[in-house]
Amino acid sequence: MQTKLLKLLDQLLGAGAAACLPAAASRPLEVVRRILVIRPGGIGDAVLLAPALVALKKRFPEAELTLLAERRNGGAFRLCPQVDRLLLYDRPADLLEVLRGGFDVIIDTEQWHRLSAVVARLARAPLSIGYATNDRKRLFSHGVPYSQDDYEAFSFFNLLAPLGISAPESLSVPFLTIPGEAASRAEALLGGGHDPRLVTVFPGASIPERRWGAARFAELAQRLTLAGCRIAVVGGPGDRGEGETIVAGCGGLNLAGRTSLVDSAAVIAQSRLLISGDSGILHIAVGLGIPTVSLFGPGIEAKWGPRGLDHRIVNLHLACSPCTRFGTTPHCPDGARCLSEISVAEVIAAAQELLS
Structure with missing residues (x-):
């Protein structure tokens, strides 16, 4: 179901039913x-x-x-x-x-x-x-x-x-598994065997306030390519246009809109690094044990930021951020400065720490 429809149903039916149904008993x-x-x-x-x-x-x-x-x-x-x-x-x-x-x-x-x-x-x-x-x-x-x-x-x-199940002190990774057929499809899309130069980029987000912008990702991709990396863009059909912009100047591979979520995960699994905003794709990389550079602004870093030495979070920590609560990010009247003012140089520096 679409997100807006679910929220509408929750307002119309969920609240009333929650108040009227008999309380649960063990x-x-x-x-x-x-x-x-x-x-x-x-x-x-x-x-x-x-x-x-x-x-x-x-x-x-x-x-x-x-x-x-x-x-x-x-x-x-x-x-x-x-x-x-x-x-x-x-x-x-x-x-x-x-x-x-x-x-x-x-x-x-x-x-x-x-x-x-x-x-x-x-x-x-x-x-x-x-x-x-x-x-x-x-x-x-x-x-x-x-x-x-x-x-x-x-x-x-x-x-x-x-x-009777307790939380561990830290998460064991990987905690996601790539199906064999998806791994084979990813290898075919990437042109063969493992490429240690591969850096995957995900420019998408479900809301505009969480998008860093195709122009910045394009500059990032060009500079990483000059440093010896190979770029692959993943995403859904709505990210296809931004993907073309990103790879245009670096000769990378735009897979946005060409793969299912599972196949995108299989591509990420073959990467040396994922660079992404605060997104579900980011957490897939974490679950596969792939290092990440993530851009945070509206989202709560303490709740959603990847943990561990293999991850770098770029966050300006402006006074107005984070602003997301229970999955809802309000419209930003200030152009989402918390993300838009993150420089390409800052992201490159974080990526180079992990690539080196």
């Missing part, structure tokens, strides 16, 4: 045979949920793990072999199947909106877990607090605490 849980995890939203949340899915499947290896996602983020779970079944909100038959119930445990990973909590309540599991960020908390047998200051991957582990 029931005895004798055995865990079927687990449902609900993950609406974008690609980034889906990717950073993966370490928790790994831990969940390790704790209950015999249980069937079903994911209820959306079309826009469902592809991310193709990189998670722990998922036994993938169902989609925007496929009526799938949603109806979930509402029939039969799950022993339901975990709603949505942070704020109520519609997914309503689905979890209507599916009627003995044990249900979700974030207690508003009146949605009454729809779960176990409400869990949520903080804007926690790294999002660790926030998801908080949902597993009622099941």
Whole structure:
């Protein structure tokens, strides 16, 4: 479903249903045979949920793990072999199947909106877990607090605490897996074997305030090419035009709009480095163990910034940023200076630290 439609449905139906439905109560849980995890939203949340899915499947290896996602983020779970079944909100038959119930445990990973909590309540599991960020908390047998200051991957582990699963001190990488056929397609697109010079660039973002701009990425690509790198641009159909601008002056490869999300991940997996804004593609590189340079401004670095020695974050830390809350970034009347004033030289310097 489109983001705007989901938010409208949440306002019209979710809030009312959350207030009217009977509160959830915990029931005895004798055995865990079927687990449902609900993950609406974008690609980034889906990717950073993966370490928790790994831990969940390790704790209950015999249980069937079903994911209820959306079309826009469902592809991310193709990189998670722990998922036994993938169902989609925007496929009526799938949603109806979930509402029939039969799950022993339901975990709603949505942070704020109520519609997914309503689905979890209507599916009627003995044990249900979700974030207690508003009146949605009454729809779960176990409400869990949520903080804007926690790294999002660790926030998801908080949902597993009622099941006796603790968050690790650090994430083990890689926590995503490239299917073999996708790896083969990526090799064909890139022209053969592994190229140690390959740097992947993702210029896209779901909102304008998170885009650094094609002209800056083009200058970046030219300077990296002169330094001996080979550039490949990844992205969706909407990034195709910017990709052409970026590769025009450097002889790189524009794959934007030519690959699925899984195939884009396979291209990134063969890269030496990914350069991206705050995006779901950024988190895919993190999950594959690929070094990254990321540009942050509106987004909360503490929550979404990659962790570890193989990652560099470029952030001007202006007084007005970050401004994003619960996935919503307001329109910026000041031209998103937090990103637009990041210089190409700053990004080049961060990239060279990792490339050297």
